[in-house]
Amino acid sequence: MLNCRDCPLHAHDVFVPFSEEDFEATQMLKVGEMQIEAGTPLLAEGARAPQLFTVREGMGLRYKSLPSGERQVINFIFPGDFLGLQAAVMGEIQYSVEATTDMKLCVFDRASLWKLFRISPERGYDLTWMAAVDEYMVAEALTAVGQQDATGRVAWGLLRLYNRAASVALVRKKDGAAPLPFRQQDLADALGLSLVHTNKTLTRLRDNGIADWSKGWLRILDREKIIEMAGADGAQPLNRPFM
Amino acid sequence: MLNCRDCPLHAHDVFVPFSEEDFEATQMLKVGEMQIEAGTPLLAEGARAPQLFTVREGMGLRYKSLPSGERQVINFIFPGDFLGLQAAVMGEIQYSVEATTDMKLCVFDRASLWKLFRISPERGYDLTWMAAVDEYMVAEALTAVGQQDATGRVAWGLLRLYNRAASVALVRKKDGAAPLPFRQQDLADALGLSLVHTNKTLTRLRDNGIADWSKGWLRILDREKIIEMAGADGAQPLNRPFM
DNA sequence: CGGTTGTTTGACGCCCTTCAACGAGCGTGG
């Protein structure tokens, strides 16, 4: 089992460095590792998962389904994301998580989560911080979906995905492209747009030399422009702890 | 200064009861009280507020502004809400909070928040819980705004507002009406709809005997129907701690 | 090579936005 000290996630600047105590407390909570294949559901709405996960490799989707059968993608999952915290503290899972690519996960015991707060107040603080960052990201999505038109939303979505990929060093050196293993339908469900209109908007962004997402890779061609279209400041993802 | 033991918020079932230690730890962090008038900004985007607030009385809005001048209402503020946690852990405020009615607040010192985790692991755990609940609520809003049409969104918004008011005993006995001091523009900005269309949808709900929001009071006329229209289960707001 | 999944493109229509104007309520000042 990989020692937390050797976790490759520490290499990335977005993540706040661990102290000696952080390593010990985190290691104590870790109960194992897990690998799942692309397409596998990891958490399901309404279920009672006894585990918490940190994503070490791979990407996925977090979404909520409606009675009508549609779904809202709440967030895209990247390495460093911590899954199940909401379920752990609130008692029941309110959303589903699915692996889009193969994933490697670290597994933590949900029942002993509260112990972490006692063993290491610093790590407890970090958990609150992580929850706050999650809320911030969802609130940003809500703002984009609620206030922007289709072009703005797609621009915002691509920029967010690119920045998140870049923050964990997934960008390809030779051409600055980020891997994006999702379907257009996934982006459409995240932005509250129809598949068809999402597709047409992506085509327009490509033709206009703004951004090109094809064959699973995303390149930002005009960063200035897409930031403006996304109604965003150019800020990179905020620093945050991970588990 | 009101002692935490005498806080009227304890009367409501939505809130998890305090233990003896919870009282002590909370009281220790409390530095004062504050009253503000309707219309006053409480927190402003980009600012560095040194304080945290628990709403004891009154209602407000939490929103994010775009460069274009529009705003997305992230959530409506009710008694029991804890404000500024995100700012405290993430370092900078990402949204604004405004009082819609007069408000009474308890004030906590931001700088000593991290101490709380050391003094009382239970309260630290509660803070994470509260942050998770916040994220859950924003995610629900995102789902409504992203996947529902105007009727569904307005139904969802009214139902959410009614339930939140009911959970802190704001419902008027004689006719089951909840006070709703907001403007139609506020609801429109929360749902990503234009003011005009929000108004027309509200009129339709009223004419169809679903819900009646007028003169600042909201009555749910057909609970079954509005739950179905909102694409929600009939679940009441989740139990949660408060500060 | 047929089946499946995902992308692309065109046509059509409606839900919602925008523009515009009026009414209601209320506080202020003459």
Add this chain to the structure above:
DNA sequence: CCACGCTCGTTGAAGGGCGTCAAACAACCG
């Protein structure tokens, strides 16, 4: 006491952005 201005709610008309329907294309796979 009424006039005036301001905010908020209400209503009608017109136009377009985006959803829906439909079908073809591309890639992959057993």
